[in-house]
Amino acid sequence: MSRRLISSGSPFEAEIGYSRAVVDGDWVFVSGTTGFNYQTMTISESLVEQTEQCLKNIEAALQQAGSSLADVVRITYVLPDASEFQSIWPVLKKYLGDVRPAAMVMSAGLLDAKMKIEIEVTARIGSGSRKVS
Template identity: 70%
Template sequence: MSKRIRISSGSTFEEQMAYSRAVVDGEWVFVSGTTGFDYTAMTITDDIVAQADQCFRNIDAALQQAGSSLADVVRVTYVLPDASLFPQCWPVMRQYLGEVKPAAMMISAGLADPRMKIEIEVTARRQVA
């Protein structure tokens, strides 16, 4: 049986809502829905493209802590309150996942904080020797 490892970003949301930024279970890494907050300062920009970029930087940091990387992502889910803004994020998505091309889905739904314009969740498979 594999050991479960929990990874935190230091976000206050994780403690308040009882979740981990990522959970490693064997060769799998499950990264929670991640928003465009800069967790070190707990600030967020109003620009969706900048938020998408920050989402990926936050996800990459969690994956690195898990011994994985964006190159190991096999599935991604995007959640946006305003689906019409999604095409603005495509260049950022290509920047981070253009070579990986994971299975993907976009959902239009409300998010926990009205400042959030995008939330991204990924599943990755670690390269375990």
């Protein structure tokens, strides 16, 4: 299987020079993804809504790659204010509660002050069918 690039259609990808995701064999590497709605190029002021949109954006990239959120094996959350992390737990559980990937949370500034979260994932195509123990 060859390396394949996935695009969300965001103008940032072409301007900066990156892909929303890269498929390499069975692996899918999804770039740091924010809560922008790429169809309207808008972003909510709510951290919870941004988190939901991040996961929808990631899910769309994974689907283009022939994968899904069920295949996520590693996730990294970056928030400017780590004290707000607990407020998004219900959203994370909704999308990843059964998947339970290895995870890390960091606090760091993001490129735009409107961004309240950025999420990066690594998935292995087909691994979601394996049982969680």
